[in-house]
Amino acid sequence: MNRLMLDLGIIKLASPGIFHLLPLGIRALEKLKSLIDKEMHKINAQRLALPALTPAELWEKNWLTHEEAITDLLASIAPLSYKNFPLRLYQITSKYRDEMKSRFGLMRGRQFLMKDLYTFDIDMENAEQTYSEIIKSYENILTKLGIGFSQVLAATGNIGGLISHEFHYTADVGEDKLLFCSNCNYKGNVEISGQDYCPQCKSTKIIVRNGIEVAHTFLLGDKYSKSLNATYLDRNGSIANLQMGCYGLGISRILGAAVEVLSLEQELRWPLVLAPYKVVIIAPKGGSKEEVLTSGLDQELYDNIDKLDGYTGNILLDDRNHLTIGKRYLEARRMGYPYIIVIGSKATETNPLYELNEILTNKQHFLDKNELLQHFRSIQ
């Protein structure tokens, strides 16, 4: 059983730009990683880990720092046949940067977690198909998080290559500026398009909004494979260059940005799929008549919900009964648990009713055990 012993919270500033990630934060992060792993598995991407001890680089617009290491790795495994492709390799690693403006917490920390994906194809037609497939996969990941996002054209910058897109959450605190054309639907980072008119249809019916960049994709072509000699043997046995793509997903940034976009001033809000725990049960105060009359119900409720698909391990019992229900309820709201169940006075009745608070929809219900379980089953 997951008991709330001590509310350690989510993150805590250790020094400027450096954070302790506390148990709730780790749980959310692990859920995001697992969601990404599952999506990567669907597109047959294999995970690996390249060494982190590579020269430090400025990260500002240089998301992907392992192109050379991974191309080199591939070049070293010869001979590769055309039958081995497409090949998709990714890693999830901590990266560091010398960040002067670390004011946005996890969004721009000095230490951050990223997923890099590298793709290898035998020709441009296949590489373009891969590029579309990965973009679709990134859309799936971001859609599951339930926060609106925009995919925009981006500059290829230091990484280089043929085409590049970024995925953004639009938010005032975003440090990028995005141009949306109401006339032709063009979307782009103003870096490549200016802010005065649409670069595609020249219309001035445009909207410029701030964006938080959460993912970046590059169709690289043979820029890296050529210089690093990452080749394959084609159907005729001739040597040819691989066509590459590289793709970044800012894991800790997504976590920080999602919470930033969703939360209220005094209450955290998590995307439902990332909430550290979905349900918290608040047991009666010690010494109250409710404690005496509902004895054992908290444990029974916990065990029943814990058995439901999607809830196993996602439920927490707050039986710190030296604290009032009110204090624990406020704390639970601050932490952003989506469902808060209070065992209050109606739970002392012959057919005990529990107070279910649905935070995201701001609804309160009084339900008996079976109704409660049915409710959780139906919203799963």
Add this chain to the structure above:
Amino acid sequence: MNRLMLDLGIIKLASPGIFHLLPLGIRALEKLKSLIDKEMHKINAQRLALPALTPAELWEKNWLTHEEAITDLLASIAPLSYKNFPLRLYQITSKYRDEMKSRFGLMRGRQFLMKDLYTFDIDMENAEQTYSEIIKSYENILTKLGIGFSQVLAATGNIGGLISHEFHYTADVGEDKLLFCSNCNYKGNVEISGQDYCPQCKSTKIIVRNGIEVAHTFLLGDKYSKSLNATYLDRNGSIANLQMGCYGLGISRILGAAVEVLSLEQELRWPLVLAPYKVVIIAPKGGSKEEVLTSGLDQELYDNIDKLDGYTGNILLDDRNHLTIGKRYLEARRMGYPYIIVIGSKATETNPLYELNEILTNKQHFLDKNELLQHFRSIQ
């Protein structure tokens, strides 16, 4: 479906002491991490992540580098009541060291993965009980890996504290020396006991063997909590110092050492619970009569085994049918898959029989589909 596209292997040397961890290696590592997470959950330990950007330290006998950060974290969350304890916090992080002798691969790499656990109790009696409980938990983890290990008394060294133990795999390549007394059953690192006689009963009936240290435990007392002011409020409302323990488990080292201990010269061997995939199916060679006559059986077999408890996602189809069965079989043995199924000539019969090779027991069976599924169910 997990298809073997290109055999990238397990690890690859990037530069001395620095490794690329390839897809199979990552899978084994993730399995080990998950096994550890589950055991930590059982003892109510909560995971967090302390920043990695702390000053570099020599690691040789200094396993645990976050005592001060974590004690400081706890000291900053005040006031803590005695009701909040016992408290157990752990993290899994990459660490780095300046390692001159990096010849043993993952066993002594420059970059390595470790689990640190820190425990906090209100008095020494509780702290000792916690210490025993964690030792039991470490024994559970190591027992699940199926490799014999020894728990020995160790020096408290730089970390300090009241008592310390180490867990070792005994192996010739081990860099520690362990003394086992045949008279009184004492076991200790020779660092604290010399190599001439048993320090407990003075008997000379001793055996000295080399060991690979895979875990280390320290009962710290109040050494860190005192100096860093990590206190709590006792039942009377008085301030008292917490009693601590700290515990390290060398994750990448366990992986390297386990493979080192189990493997043959030409074939890897994994602890069954860590094998990157449990089962590989080798489909017939392209253009063979077996390919024509067994069409679709590989996929059917894959789907059936993949549905078995404990096998989901743990099965791999090697349908690189431009390679001979023999070549793929040898490669599968080299990689250490515990169960290799070959779809050969007996699979063309009316009741198709599959060749199941159990590598760990060196047995070969010919079984039809139902017998095969029953076999996997029974050994689960």
